Amino acid sequence: MRAQPTASHYVNGRYIEDEGGAPLPVIYPATGETIATLHSATPNVLELAIEAARAAQPAWACIKPVERGRILRRAADILRARNADLARIETLDTGKAIQETLVADAPSAADCLEYFAGAVATFNGEMIDLGGPFAYTRREPLGVCVGIGAWNYPIQIAGWKSAPALAMGNAMVFKPSENTPLSALALAEIYSEAGLPDGLFNVVQGYGDVGAGLVGHDVVAKVSVTGSVPTGRKVLSLAGSKMKHATMELGGKSPLIVFDDADLENAIGGAMLGNFYSSGQICSNGTRVFVQAGLHDRFVERLVERTKKIRIGDPLDPETQMGPLVNKAQQDKVVSYIEAGKQDGAQLACGGHVPSLQGFDGGCFIEPTVFTGVTDNMRIAREEIFGPVMSVLKFDGEDEVIERANDTEFGLAAGVFTRDLPRAHRVIAELQAGTCWINAYNLTPVEMPFGGVKQSGIGRENSLAALALYSQLKAVYVETGDVAAPY
Numbered sequence: 001m002r003a004q005p006t007a008s009h010y011v012n013g014r015y016i017e018d019e020g021g022a023p024l025p026v027i028y029p030a031t032g033e034t035i036a037t038l039h040s041a042t043p044n045v046l047e048l049a050i051e052a053a054r055a056a057q058p059a060w061a062c063i064k065p066v067e068r069g070r071i072l073r074r075a076a077d078i079l080r081a082r083n084a085d086l087a088r089i090e091t092l093d094t095g096k097a098i099q100e101t102l103v104a105d106a107p108s109a110a111d112c113l114e115y116f117a118g119a120v121a122t123f124n125g126e127m128i129d130l131g132g133p134f135a136y137t138r139r140e141p142l143g144v145c146v147g148i149g150a151w152n153y154p155i156q157i158a159g160w161k162s163a164p165a166l167a168m169g170n171a172m173v174f175k176p177s178e179n180t181p182l183s184a185l186a187l188a189e190i191y192s193e194a195g196l197p198d199g200l201f202n203v204v205q206g207y208g209d210v211g212a213g214l215v216g217h218d219v220v221a222k223v224s225v226t227g228s229v230p231t232g233r234k235v236l237s238l239a240g241s242k243m244k245h246a247t248m249e250l251g252g253k254s255p256l257i258v259f260d261d262a263d264l265e266n267a268i269g270g271a272m273l274g275n276f277y278s279s280g281q282i283c284s285n286g287t288r289v290f291v292q293a294g295l296h297d298r299f300v301e302r303l304v305e306r307t308k309k310i311r312i313g314d315p316l317d318p319e320t321q322m323g324p325l326v327n328k329a330q331q332d333k334v335v336s337y338i339e340a341g342k343q344d345g346a347q348l349a350c351g352g353h354v355p356s357l358q359g360f361d362g363g364c365f366i367e368p369t370v371f372t373g374v375t376d377n378m379r380i381a382r383e384e385i386f387g388p389v390m391s392v393l394k395f396d397g398e399d400e401v402i403e404r405a406n407d408t409e410f411g412l413a414a415g416v417f418t419r420d421l422p423r424a425h426r427v428i429a430e431l432q433a434g435t436c437w438i439n440a441y442n443l444t445p446v447e448m449p450f451g452g453v454k455q456s457g458i459g460r461e462n463s464l465a466a467l468a469l470y471s472q473l474k475a476v477y478v479e480t481g482d483v484a485a486p487y
C-alpha cells in the first residue's frame with residue numbers, strides 16, 4: 001500500500017529532494033506498514049523555501065484582493081473535485097476512518113479557501129474623520145509566514161493557515177507534522193494548478209528542529225503553530241525573542257456540561273462526538289463530561305450502550321466508525337492513561353482495551369473508553385490524553401460546576417447541554433474557554449473564530465479574526481489645511 005509522493009518537499013512551485021536530511025518514514029497506523037519514506041529538510045532546503053517565499057511575496061501583495069481570492073476559489077474547487085483521493089491519503093497517513101476523512105478534512109480546507117477567497121476583498125482599513133484633516137488605515141500583509149501543523153487534521157490545518165495568509169497577500173512556508181507529511185504536498189500541487197504563483201506556498205518536511213529553524217529565521221514575520229502546549233511555549237518564546245507575530249493553537253482538557261433538563265440523546269451524541277471522533281485525537285474534545293446528578297445514571301447507561309456499538313476496525317472500510325491512533329507512541333500513551341484512571345480509582349464503564357482485529361495486528365487501535373466516578377484531581381481529569389477516553393464527572397449545582405470546569409490550566413473549548421437557554425448563556429459566559437457550543441459539540445464552521453485562552457493558546461483561526469492576524473495596520477494622517485508650526 002504505497003503512498004510515496006514525488007519528493008519530500010515542494011518549493012517554488014516544484015518538488016525537490018535532498019536525501020541528506022534525516023529519513024522520515026510514513027507509517028499506516030492500521031497495520032504498521034511503511035507506506036512512504038521522506039526526508040527531513042536540510043538547512044539548504046529550508047533556505048530555498050524561505051527565499052522562494054521572500055522573493056514571491058511582494059508582487060503577490062500588489063495584486064487586487066479579489067484576484068488573489070479567485071485563485072483560492074479555484075483551489076477550493078479542485079480540493080472538492082479530488083476529495084476521494086485526498087480522503088484516502090489522509091486515512092493512510094493518520095489512520096482516521098475514511099467515513100470521517102471524506103467529510104471532515106479536505107472539505108474543511110475547501111470551505112476555508114472559499115471563505116477567505118470572498119472575505120478578503122471586504123476586509124479593509126477605515127477612514128477616520130478628524131474634522132478637516134482625516135486619517136485612514138491600511139491592512140498590509142506581514143510578509144513571509146510560517147505554518148507548523150499537528151498530525152490530527154493535516155490538510156485542514158494546512159488550509160486553515162495558508163488560506164487567510166495567502167488571501168491577505170502573504171507567502172507561506174508550511175511544515176506538516178513529521179507523522180503526517182503527505183496531504184500538505186497535495187495541497188501545494190493544487191495551489192499551483194489553481195494558478196498560485198510559484199514560491200507563495202512551500203512545504204518542507206521535518207521534525208521539531210526544522211520547525212525551530214523556520215521560526216527563528218530572520219526573514220519570517222509570523223508563525224502559526226498547531227500543537228501541544230509544551231511546543232507552543234518553545235515556539236512562542238523563540239518568536240517573541242525576535243518580535244515576530246504568533247498564533248498558537250494548542251491543547252485542551254475541555255469541559256462539557258450536561259444539565260438534568262438536557263435532551264438525553266443529543267447530549268450523549270455530543271459527548272461521543274467530543275470524545276471519540278478521530279479516535280479522540282481532537283484538541284477541542286470535551287474530555288471532562290460533567291453530568292448533573294439527576295440525569296447521571298441514565299446518561300451513563302445509554303452512553304455505554306451506544307459506545308459499545310461503535311464499529312472499530314479497517315479505516316478504509318466505509319462502514320468503520322473508528323480507526324487506530326496515529327502511531328504506537330500515542331497508543332502507549334493512551335494505554336498508560338487508562339491504567340492511571342484505574343489506579344486513581346475511576347470505574348471503567350466500557351472499553352479500555354487494545355482490541356485484537358483480524359488482519360490489523362500491527363495497528364494502533366484502542367477501544368472507545370468511558371470512565372465514571374472520575375474526580376477532579378485524577379490524572380485522567382487533569383491532563384490531555386488525546387485518545388478515545390471519556391471521563392464522566394457528577395455534579396449538583398450550577399456554581400459548583402462552573403468552578404470545577406474552570407479549574408484547569410487549559411481554556412480551548414467548552415460545551416453546555418440544557419433546554420434552559422438563559423442558563424446556557426449564563427454558564428457559557430462564565431466558562432474560561434475560547435470556543436464554546438450550546439447544545440452541540442466540536443462544530444467548527446469557518447465563519448466562526450476558533451482558538452483558546454489560558455495555556456490553550458493565543459490568536460484565532462478562521463473568520464475575519466484570522467485575516468486581522470495575518471496583517472498589520474498602517475495608520476496614515478492626511479492634512480487638508482496648513483501645518484500649524486510654532487516655529
Ligand code: NAD
Binds near residue numbers: 176215228230251
Ligand atoms: P506537537 O506539539 O508534538 O507537534 C506539533 C508540531 O510542532 C509538529 O509539526 C512538530 O514537528 C512541531 N514542533 C515540535 N517542536 C518544535 C519546536 N521546538 N519548534 C517548532 N516546531 C516544533 O503536537 P502533535 O503531537 O503533533 O499534536 C497534538 C497536539 O496538538 C495536542 O496537544 C493537540 O491538542 C494539539 N492540537 C491543537 C489544535 C488547536 O487548534 N488548538 C488542533 C489540533 C491539535
